[in-house]
Amino acid sequence: MPELPEVEVLVRHLAPALANRKIEGIEIKRSRIIAPTSVVEFSRRLRGAAFTQLARRGKYLLFEMKQPDGKTFPLVGHLGMTGRMYVSPRNAPLPKHAAAVFNLGAENFVFEDTRYFGRLTLDTSAIDALGPEPLGDGFTIEYFSQALQRSTQPIKVKLLDQQLVAGIGNIYASEALFRAGISPRLAARRLKLPQIERLWQALRETLSSAIKRGSTIRVDYSGAVLRDGLFYFGTAAEVEKFYEKRLQVYDRAGKPCVRCGSAVKRIVQGARSTFYCPKCQCG
Protein backbone atom coordinates (compact mmCIF):
# COMPACT_ATOMS: atom_id res chain seq x y z
CA MET A 1 0.00 0.00 0.00
CA PRO A 2 2.89 2.27 -0.32
CA GLU A 3 3.70 5.84 -1.28
CA LEU A 4 4.28 8.67 1.07
CA PRO A 5 0.61 9.61 1.71
CA GLU A 6 -0.52 6.07 2.46
CA VAL A 7 2.44 5.47 4.75
CA GLU A 8 1.72 8.73 6.53
CA VAL A 9 -1.92 7.76 7.07
CA LEU A 10 -0.86 4.35 8.33
CA VAL A 11 1.65 5.87 10.74
CA ARG A 12 -1.03 8.12 12.20
CA HIS A 13 -3.29 5.13 12.71
CA LEU A 14 -0.66 2.87 14.20
CA ALA A 15 1.07 5.32 16.51
CA PRO A 16 -1.62 5.42 19.21
CA ALA A 17 -2.39 1.70 18.82
CA LEU A 18 1.22 0.69 19.43
CA ALA A 19 2.38 3.28 21.96
CA ASN A 20 3.83 1.62 25.07
CA ARG A 21 2.81 -1.86 23.95
CA LYS A 22 5.29 -4.53 24.98
CA ILE A 23 6.31 -7.41 22.73
CA GLU A 24 5.71 -10.72 24.51
CA GLY A 25 6.58 -12.93 21.58
CA ILE A 26 7.57 -12.85 17.92
CA GLU A 27 6.81 -15.11 15.01
CA ILE A 28 8.72 -14.59 11.76
CA LYS A 29 6.99 -16.47 8.96
CA ARG A 30 9.20 -15.21 6.13
CA SER A 31 12.76 -14.41 7.10
CA ARG A 32 13.42 -12.46 3.91
CA ILE A 33 11.35 -9.55 5.20
CA ILE A 34 13.72 -8.94 8.14
CA ALA A 35 16.92 -9.26 6.07
CA PRO A 36 19.75 -8.44 6.41
CA THR A 37 19.02 -8.87 10.13
CA SER A 38 18.95 -12.54 11.17
CA VAL A 39 15.91 -14.11 12.79
CA VAL A 40 17.92 -14.88 15.92
CA GLU A 41 19.19 -11.33 16.35
CA PHE A 42 15.81 -9.83 15.50
CA SER A 43 14.00 -11.89 18.11
CA ARG A 44 16.67 -11.34 20.74
CA ARG A 45 16.55 -7.55 20.39
CA LEU A 46 12.79 -7.21 20.17
CA ARG A 47 11.38 -9.71 22.65
CA GLY A 48 10.61 -7.79 25.81
CA ALA A 49 11.00 -4.42 24.10
CA ALA A 50 8.13 -1.92 23.82
CA PHE A 51 6.98 0.38 21.03
CA THR A 52 7.34 4.05 21.94
CA GLN A 53 7.38 6.54 19.07
CA LEU A 54 6.46 6.08 15.41
CA ALA A 55 7.48 8.31 12.52
CA ARG A 56 7.66 8.27 8.73
CA ARG A 57 10.64 8.99 6.47
CA GLY A 58 9.85 8.81 2.76
CA LYS A 59 8.00 5.52 2.35
CA TYR A 60 9.64 4.04 5.44
CA LEU A 61 8.16 3.65 8.89
CA LEU A 62 10.50 4.36 11.79
CA PHE A 63 9.53 2.61 15.00
CA GLU A 64 11.33 3.68 18.14
CA MET A 65 11.70 0.69 20.45
CA LYS A 66 12.52 0.74 24.16
CA GLN A 67 14.27 -2.03 26.06
CA PRO A 68 13.42 -2.84 29.70
CA ASP A 69 16.60 -1.00 30.74
CA GLY A 70 15.31 2.16 29.07
CA LYS A 71 17.63 2.16 26.06
CA THR A 72 16.00 2.90 22.73
CA PHE A 73 16.75 1.64 19.24
CA PRO A 74 15.11 1.98 15.82
CA LEU A 75 13.13 -0.58 13.87
CA VAL A 76 12.66 0.18 10.17
CA GLY A 77 9.58 -0.84 8.19
CA HIS A 78 8.73 -0.68 4.51
CA LEU A 79 5.52 -1.88 2.88
CA GLY A 80 6.98 -2.81 -0.50
CA MET A 81 4.13 -3.12 -3.00
CA THR A 82 1.56 -5.02 -1.01
CA GLY A 83 2.44 -4.70 2.66
CA ARG A 84 -0.07 -3.94 5.42
CA MET A 85 0.42 -3.48 9.13
CA TYR A 86 -2.29 -3.54 11.75
CA VAL A 87 -3.21 -4.47 15.29
CA SER A 88 -5.87 -7.15 15.70
CA PRO A 89 -7.23 -9.39 18.46
CA ARG A 90 -5.07 -12.37 19.35
CA ASN A 91 -7.87 -14.79 18.56
CA ALA A 92 -8.42 -13.39 15.04
CA PRO A 93 -7.23 -15.67 12.25
CA LEU A 94 -3.93 -14.71 10.65
CA PRO A 95 -3.95 -13.80 6.96
CA LYS A 96 -2.57 -16.17 4.36
CA HIS A 97 0.48 -14.00 3.80
CA ALA A 98 1.34 -13.00 7.35
CA ALA A 99 5.07 -12.25 7.26
CA ALA A 100 5.66 -11.35 10.90
CA VAL A 101 3.44 -11.43 13.98
CA PHE A 102 4.18 -9.69 17.28
CA ASN A 103 2.36 -10.87 20.37
CA LEU A 104 1.34 -7.79 22.35
CA GLY A 105 -0.71 -9.63 24.96
CA ALA A 106 -4.39 -9.25 24.17
CA GLU A 107 -3.61 -8.32 20.58
CA ASN A 108 -1.23 -9.05 17.73
CA PHE A 109 0.68 -6.56 15.67
CA VAL A 110 0.60 -8.12 12.20
CA PHE A 111 2.77 -7.40 9.18
CA GLU A 112 1.08 -8.94 6.17
CA ASP A 113 2.63 -8.82 2.71
CA THR A 114 1.35 -10.80 -0.25
CA ARG A 115 4.43 -10.39 -2.38
CA TYR A 116 6.95 -10.21 0.49
CA PHE A 117 8.77 -7.22 -0.99
CA GLY A 118 8.39 -5.32 2.28
CA ARG A 119 10.76 -5.04 5.23
CA LEU A 120 10.71 -4.94 8.99
CA THR A 121 14.33 -4.84 10.01
CA LEU A 122 16.98 -3.53 12.38
CA ASP A 123 19.08 -2.40 9.40
CA THR A 124 18.68 1.37 9.10
CA SER A 125 21.06 1.95 6.19
CA ALA A 126 18.33 2.62 3.62
CA ILE A 127 17.18 5.68 5.54
CA ASP A 128 20.54 7.43 5.22
CA ALA A 129 20.37 7.41 1.42
CA LEU A 130 17.05 9.25 1.23
CA GLY A 131 16.68 12.76 -0.14
CA PRO A 132 14.67 15.48 1.63
CA GLU A 133 11.04 15.14 2.68
CA PRO A 134 8.88 16.76 -0.01
CA LEU A 135 6.64 18.31 2.65
CA GLY A 136 9.53 19.41 4.84
CA ASP A 137 11.72 22.52 4.98
CA GLY A 138 14.70 20.82 3.34
CA PHE A 139 12.89 20.52 0.03
CA THR A 140 13.38 24.01 -1.33
CA ILE A 141 12.87 25.21 -4.89
CA GLU A 142 16.59 26.05 -5.01
CA TYR A 143 17.54 22.52 -4.03
CA PHE A 144 15.02 20.99 -6.44
CA SER A 145 16.17 23.18 -9.29
CA GLN A 146 19.86 22.43 -8.75
CA ALA A 147 19.26 18.70 -8.52
CA LEU A 148 17.18 18.59 -11.70
CA GLN A 149 19.84 20.44 -13.69
CA ARG A 150 22.20 17.53 -13.19
CA SER A 151 19.91 14.90 -14.70
CA THR A 152 19.21 13.92 -18.28
CA GLN A 153 16.52 11.42 -17.27
CA PRO A 154 12.89 12.07 -18.16
CA ILE A 155 11.33 14.05 -15.30
CA LYS A 156 8.86 11.24 -14.48
CA VAL A 157 11.69 8.77 -14.01
CA LYS A 158 13.72 11.29 -11.99
CA LEU A 159 10.83 11.89 -9.58
CA LEU A 160 11.02 8.24 -8.55
CA ASP A 161 14.64 8.69 -7.45
CA GLN A 162 14.42 8.53 -3.66
CA GLN A 163 17.71 10.40 -3.36
CA LEU A 164 16.23 13.39 -5.14
CA VAL A 165 13.19 13.58 -2.88
CA ALA A 166 11.83 10.85 -0.61
CA GLY A 167 8.44 9.23 -0.91
CA ILE A 168 7.25 9.83 -4.48
CA GLY A 169 6.07 6.63 -6.17
CA ASN A 170 4.67 5.66 -9.53
CA ILE A 171 1.15 6.89 -8.85
CA TYR A 172 1.89 10.33 -7.44
CA ALA A 173 4.67 11.02 -9.96
CA SER A 174 2.05 10.87 -12.74
CA GLU A 175 -0.47 12.78 -10.64
CA ALA A 176 1.92 15.63 -9.80
CA LEU A 177 3.07 16.06 -13.41
CA PHE A 178 -0.56 16.22 -14.51
CA ARG A 179 -1.31 18.83 -11.89
CA ALA A 180 1.70 20.86 -13.02
CA GLY A 181 0.90 20.47 -16.74
CA ILE A 182 4.34 19.10 -17.55
CA SER A 183 5.17 16.28 -19.97
CA PRO A 184 6.57 13.20 -18.24
CA ARG A 185 9.01 12.76 -21.14
CA LEU A 186 10.73 16.12 -20.67
CA ALA A 187 14.38 15.69 -19.64
CA ALA A 188 14.83 16.85 -16.02
CA ARG A 189 17.51 19.39 -16.95
CA ARG A 190 15.25 20.92 -19.60
CA LEU A 191 12.64 22.18 -17.13
CA LYS A 192 12.47 25.97 -16.99
CA LEU A 193 12.22 27.73 -13.65
CA PRO A 194 8.45 28.38 -13.90
CA GLN A 195 7.93 24.67 -14.57
CA ILE A 196 10.15 23.70 -11.67
CA GLU A 197 8.15 25.98 -9.40
CA ARG A 198 4.88 24.55 -10.64
CA LEU A 199 6.09 21.00 -10.17
CA TRP A 200 7.42 21.74 -6.71
CA GLN A 201 4.06 23.15 -5.73
CA ALA A 202 2.15 20.34 -7.47
CA LEU A 203 4.12 17.67 -5.63
CA ARG A 204 3.39 19.21 -2.26
CA GLU A 205 -0.29 19.76 -3.03
CA THR A 206 -0.78 16.29 -4.50
CA LEU A 207 0.81 14.60 -1.50
CA SER A 208 -0.81 16.69 1.17
CA SER A 209 -4.27 16.42 -0.32
CA ALA A 210 -3.85 12.64 -0.57
CA ILE A 211 -2.92 12.57 3.11
CA LYS A 212 -5.95 14.67 3.91
CA ARG A 213 -8.26 12.42 1.92
CA GLY A 214 -6.77 9.29 3.42
CA SER A 215 -7.29 10.71 6.87
CA THR A 216 -10.98 11.32 6.31
CA ILE A 217 -11.97 7.79 5.39
CA ARG A 218 -12.70 5.33 8.14
CA VAL A 219 -9.80 2.96 7.86
CA ASP A 220 -9.97 -0.59 9.09
CA TYR A 221 -6.72 -2.26 8.15
CA SER A 222 -7.45 -5.32 10.24
CA GLY A 223 -10.97 -6.17 9.21
CA ALA A 224 -11.94 -8.68 6.58
CA VAL A 225 -13.76 -5.86 4.84
CA LEU A 226 -13.66 -4.41 1.38
CA ARG A 227 -10.73 -2.54 0.06
CA ASP A 228 -10.50 0.16 -2.57
CA GLY A 229 -8.27 -1.90 -4.82
CA LEU A 230 -5.14 -0.36 -3.46
CA PHE A 231 -4.79 0.91 0.04
CA TYR A 232 -7.83 1.57 2.12
CA PHE A 233 -10.59 -0.40 3.73
CA GLY A 234 -14.14 0.31 4.73
CA THR A 235 -17.72 -0.27 3.69
CA ALA A 236 -18.67 -0.41 0.01
CA ALA A 237 -20.20 3.06 0.14
CA GLU A 238 -17.19 4.56 1.88
CA VAL A 239 -14.75 3.02 -0.52
CA GLU A 240 -16.72 4.02 -3.60
CA LYS A 241 -17.02 7.60 -2.48
CA PHE A 242 -13.36 7.71 -1.62
CA TYR A 243 -12.18 6.14 -4.86
CA GLU A 244 -14.26 8.30 -7.15
CA LYS A 245 -12.14 11.45 -7.27
CA ARG A 246 -8.90 10.19 -5.85
CA LEU A 247 -6.67 9.98 -8.90
CA GLN A 248 -6.87 12.25 -11.94
CA VAL A 249 -4.70 10.43 -14.50
CA TYR A 250 -3.15 7.33 -13.01
CA ASP A 251 -4.61 4.12 -14.47
CA ARG A 252 -6.97 6.10 -16.72
CA ALA A 253 -5.51 5.16 -20.15
CA GLY A 254 -8.06 5.80 -22.91
CA LYS A 255 -10.42 7.62 -20.57
CA PRO A 256 -11.15 11.33 -20.98
CA CYS A 257 -8.83 13.80 -19.31
CA VAL A 258 -10.66 15.35 -16.36
CA ARG A 259 -9.55 18.79 -17.50
CA CYS A 260 -9.82 18.83 -21.32
CA GLY A 261 -11.59 15.62 -22.28
CA SER A 262 -8.96 14.22 -24.62
CA ALA A 263 -7.81 10.65 -24.14
CA VAL A 264 -5.31 9.90 -21.39
CA LYS A 265 -2.23 8.06 -22.70
CA ARG A 266 -0.19 5.29 -21.16
CA ILE A 267 3.51 5.04 -21.98
CA VAL A 268 6.34 3.00 -20.47
CA GLN A 269 9.33 4.77 -18.92
CA GLY A 270 12.03 2.98 -17.01
CA ALA A 271 9.99 -0.22 -17.35
CA ARG A 272 7.04 1.33 -15.52
CA SER A 273 3.71 2.79 -16.64
CA THR A 274 3.26 6.54 -16.92
CA PHE A 275 -0.15 8.13 -17.52
CA TYR A 276 -0.60 11.63 -18.89
CA CYS A 277 -2.76 13.90 -21.00
CA PRO A 278 -0.92 14.74 -24.25
CA LYS A 279 -2.88 17.98 -24.58
CA CYS A 280 -2.64 19.35 -21.03
CA GLN A 281 0.93 18.15 -20.55
CA CYS A 282 2.74 19.28 -23.68
CA GLY A 283 5.28 21.50 -21.93
Add this chain to the structure above:
DNA sequence: CACCATGTTCCTTG
Protein backbone atom coordinates in the same frame (compact mmCIF):
# COMPACT_ATOMS: atom_id res chain seq x y z
C1' DC B 1 -1.72 -18.37 -21.41
C1' DA B 2 -0.32 -13.35 -21.52
C1' DC B 3 0.29 -9.19 -19.29
C1' DC B 4 -0.10 -6.06 -15.52
C1' DA B 5 0.69 -4.43 -10.57
C1' DT B 6 1.84 0.93 -5.17
C1' DG B 7 9.00 -0.76 -4.75
C1' DT B 8 13.92 -1.56 -4.26
C1' DT B 9 18.17 -3.76 -5.42
C1' DC B 10 21.39 -5.83 -8.22
C1' DC B 11 23.53 -6.74 -12.62
C1' DT B 12 24.75 -5.62 -17.27
C1' DT B 13 25.69 -2.48 -20.85
C1' DG B 14 27.47 1.63 -22.84
Add this chain to the structure above:
DNA sequence: CCAAGGAACATGGT
Protein backbone atom coordinates in the same frame (compact mmCIF):
# COMPACT_ATOMS: atom_id res chain seq x y z
C1' DC C 1 33.79 5.63 -12.41
C1' DC C 2 28.96 6.88 -13.78
C1' DA C 3 24.34 6.68 -15.90
C1' DA C 4 20.73 4.11 -17.82
C1' DG C 5 18.05 0.08 -18.57
C1' DG C 6 16.45 -4.15 -17.37
C1' DA C 7 15.68 -8.32 -14.59
C1' DA C 8 14.76 -10.27 -10.24
C1' DC C 9 12.19 -10.71 -6.10
C1' DA C 10 6.82 -13.38 -5.27
C1' DT C 11 2.00 -13.54 -5.72
C1' DG C 12 -2.36 -12.41 -7.51
C1' DG C 13 -5.78 -10.10 -10.65
C1' DT C 14 -7.77 -9.50 -15.21
